[in-house]
Amino acid sequence: MVTIRDVAKAAGVSVATASRALNGMSIVTAKTREKIEAAATALDYVPHSGARSLTKRKTDTIGVILPDLFGEFFSEIIRGIDLVTHRAGKSLLLGNMHGSAEETAQAIRAMRGRVDGLLVMPPNSRADTVEAVTRDIPTVLLNAQGTDDVTPFVSVDNYAGARLVTNHLIDRGARNIIHIAGPANNRDARERQRGYCDVLAERTGNGSPLILPGDFRDDAGREAARLLLTSGITFDAVFASNDMMAVELMSELRVAGLQIGSDILVAGFDDIPLARHVTPGLTTVHSDITRVGSTAAELMLRMMEGETLERDQSLIIAPTLAIRGSSGGGAGTART
Structure with missing residues (x-):
């Protein structure tokens, strides 16, 4: 392995001078610096990161x-x-x-x-x-x-994003909107749930919305779908607190014969890349991750x-809404 001593010897300077030049210190003349850099290039010298960080007191x-x-x-x-x-x-x-x-x-x-x-x-x-x-x-x-x-x-702004998507589902005609929550001790999840609840109360007068437990993991979406399918609960839309739960929910509902985007509207939150590629595309809050x-x-x-x-x-990033087929928005993506 080539060391700084090899570079110094090839350039005809001291190790200290070679070190100063390679660490960008201004006390080395331009001519000497060029000679040292040329020697380092010719020898394919790679500085030792640990030693360099001690010299510069930085690790980059x-x-x-x-x-x-x-x-x-x-x-x-x-x-x-x-x-x-x-x-x-x-x-x-x-x-x-x-x-x-x-x-x-x-x-x-x-x-x-x-x-x-x-x-x-x-x-x-x-x-x-x-x-x-x-x-x-x-x-x-x-x-x-x-x-x-x-x-x-x-x-x-999780609260604003949840308001956007809940208003969108109501504008599409949904009245019985289920929410799949995130972890109870997670601040983002609580803000998303709060936005959903406030819009329902303001626009539908529903002060007791139905909220299913979730934890941001995909299996929570599957479990929520199975519960909805077997419980007799009346619902026409589901807003999941993140996209992974929404995607798995859609998969289970499709297996049960429901048409996503017509029979049931579904929306998520985050706009991960997968949301654009599932069928139908997932309507979601674009949080610009x-x-x-x-x-x-x-x-x-x-x-x-x-x-x-x-x-x-x-x-604080203001989210937008990516409207896709899961809420009856067509095959493409519209942003609001």
């Missing part, structure tokens, strides 16, 4: 800690982050804490000294579970709003450059 790496690393929702978040960080020449270090506050703290501690900043999606979208252990490292919260007026964040990741990464890069961000530089 951003830590990303998510409740899960599997599924299209999290893949889209990571894709948005990578679009920005790759362009900036930074690396990503991914961590998974399985939705546990204790594992989140462990993941944060494990990344200390290995990253220049953190992008964290707190368990159940609760910022207070991570703020205490991220105060001494630049941090941007994903899908959660900070409680300390200091930590910047990027989140989606990729933008959540890319905007958070942009904020982090600014913090890594030494900028102090104010709370008003955080972003």
Whole structure:
């Protein structure tokens, strides 16, 4: 393996001078720098990241800690982050804490000294579970709003999105709209349920909507469909708190002989890529998941450059509605 000593010897300079040049320090003359860089290129020298980080006190790496690393929702978040960080020449270090506050703290501690900043999606979208252990490292919260007026964040207006989709189902003629909830302790799920309940009360006078339990996982959608099919409950539409539950619900209802988009209207939330490819296409709240990741990464890069961000530089993304066949919207996609 080629070392910096080999580069220094080939360029005819000291190891210290070669190190300064390759780390971008201005005290090396342009002529000497060119000679050292040419030697490094000729020898195919690759700097040792650990040694380089000690010299620069930077790792050029951003830590990303998510409740899960599997599924299209999290893949889209990571894709948005990578679009920005790759362009900036930074690396990503991914961590998974399985939705546990204790594992989140462990993941944060494990990344200390290995990253220049953190992008964290707190368990159940609760910022207070991570703020205490991220105060001494630049941090941007994903899908959660900070409680300390200091930590910047990027989140989606879940309440507004749920209102959009519930109003849409009512406009399509639905009156008996079932909601499949997300995890009871998840802030996003609670806001989606609240938006649904408020619209039903305002437009139909229904103060006691029917809400089925769910947990954002696909099997919850299947279980909800089976319950609806066997219980005798009257319903003409279902709003699932995320797309995965909605997709599996549609599959079960189709097997039972129901026509999605005519017999029963179905809608979800998030607009994961799968929502566009199922048949019929799933009407859903487009929360711009990729933008959540890319905007958070942009904020982090600014913090890594030494900028102090104010709370008003955080972003709450206003969702739109992607109307597709599952709500009788036709084969294409219309945005509102």
